[in-house]
Amino acid sequence: MSSKNPRRAAFEILLRIEKEKSFADILIDHELSKDMIKGADRGLLTELVYGVLRRQGTLDHIIGQFSTQRTDKLELYVLLLLRLGLYQCFFLDRVPVSAAVNETVKLAKELAPRASGFINAILRNADRNRDNISYPDRAENPVGYLAVRYSHPAWLTKQWCDQLGVDGAEELAAAMSEPPPFTIRVNTLRTSREALMARLTEEGINCSATRWSPDGVRLNQSGLISRLPSFRDGLFTVQDESSQLAPLFLSPEKGDRVLDACAAPGGKTTQIAQLMGDTGEIYACDVNHKKLRLIKETCDRLGITTVRTFTMDANAPSPAIKDVTFQRILVDAPCSGLGVIRRNPEGKWSKSPDDLLPQARTQVSILENLCKYLDKQGTLVYATCSTSVQENEYVVDTFLREHPEFVAEDLRTLFPEFAPLFTERGFFRSWPHRDGMDGFFAARLNKIK
Template structure:
């Protein structure tokens, strides 16, 4: 009878596939856990090991290379990954060092030959002895190297943030990106009030924490699988970060209005718009990816929302019938995602500086196209989950230069009751994880002049 797979075995398999296929960890871990027979405790351990290892990948490789007589890239992939897993446990968890080293050696026995077993044992035993005396580059002489290695972020991104935010804020941002974010739920106010859902959860043994910004948000501790939470199937809530909830508030739709959500998948903002409209009116959800449209429809059904219509289409080329057909339009543009690094553990290692050249062109194309759907006197909201100016205010300013019939509009009436930021009156908002305790997010509210005409 085959020996049952352990949490570490599952983590190793997923991590090897992440490295081999360059896939995102969450896309590989979720199906692996679904097929496993691990206990809840071991599922939690496997999840921690996978996400923790990919989050700290850069630092782990540096620490291991300092203690290895062989270049890491010359090692067998399985041996290299076993070392990373062991190093993560030694440096970032409360797992006893003896257990971390023992389990790594046991994995090496199954994955490679006796020489590799001795090598893994020697490297990790040395790291176990030296783990409290790691020497990072001096922060004064090499701030980029220090922050990059101590807080495990790519150097190019650290360099950008240092230039724009300074040393103290860059360190705080990187630290915030390394914290595991809490599970944030958005109450479906068409079905239940926040106080009722809080009581519903607390009566079933969950700890509920208060929102930071948005009144219909709540945080749940020790939740486990979202789909198994009480009230999920009944549509009482959906998972969404508070920062993303602000997009619907900025657009401020009213019951009975006609709204367009461009780049709508997977539907978090679309369904929030419907809830704010009390499910009265008409929301068109446009997306280029059919599988995302399917997710929107599935979410709308679960949340008991009937005002959402989905349509496949490219945001850069709106259907003719959408021209000047909507009073409210939301563009949540594809972006680098530098505001959600805490939520996407390995995203930092997939991003490149080149994206900040190519993405703004796409974002401007989509924003310019979406603007053609806005009626005179209507509102256009542009949002991203990026911290980078090239994707945010610079895109908005480039758009305004080509569309003088639009202008940045005061967001105070829509948002100042829930968040206080000096730029609201100027028509835009930038949120940071280390400042606001939510995902990084950018918002701009644009209004089309009554006297303006649509551009072809």
């Protein structure tokens, strides 16, 4: 079988993301599954796609310094080729600048021949004058500085500055531009963390225990994990450390009946089952019936039997649970995903601040619908992977104003071992730059009457 140029493949993926708003991880997995990209080129493809998406704002700023034509007026093919070339020149140390320029120009002659000379000139001029590139002044325009230097939308860096101050926002912006850690969760129904780490070491994987999650393991690599014998044996599943904490705050007990709303792809569902010793009943629902297959596959691989899946729009009553109530409900609400943009960097360029209020209204609506399925004295955990106050504290406060039968519990009192991760109001909020995991939020609500 013939091989494929990883740079051309990266270009094609970036083009589809721009045109179709597709997801980078799905497109990369699909391309690699064809097995037409071999060896180190597989890693190069992944690096180019994610790298360009993470650094897109900075790359466009550099283009604007040397192009006589405004960046937003460039043909899409030309813009993508320039981003690919400049990313290799400025951010990829293992690729010589000469090779980055030559390979990009070669690709341009195939894809945009009339612009190949223009692309060549921009790349070489940017390389020669890299020390003269100007950036917004940090003191006078901190929002613009962080946006350009660390490649994030300015509306988002402003939000971070308001939440964390300029210094904290810069630490967060820097962390959000880097690849995220790769974390798994041990299947405690079959093994222990110590035994799994020993097994992974035997399989040639360097790993270390996570700081906060008692069942988390951080790996030094993410490729081909599904081919490991320990994965096939159901000894672990992939799940970020921040995501592993929300089920702990739910505190499910053996024999409970639990609803996991918006459950796909099933990481928290299976963790709840583990915490319950695979006893009781777990109802896992999602609005997308195709995603339910992912939950079932994970349960089968991990040997979990107490989960039943069904399609449900969490916004509306469901006949599947019309006469059912639950001791525990986990609402991992659909959100902007601002806390995981280093994993899904394409998302930060397609979002706007205008998206947040409609999203928050949907989240409140979900809580309004699901709260009636909770038993008296039952526990509901509301969680998102967003850094936005509007999708988190605002949603909780809005819900509590309309539902005096609920109170927000102080997680600092209930889980003192996690105290540094909680806000002054007793909510869970993790920050990538501070805690080494995704940006996550969780509030624990109790139905008192």
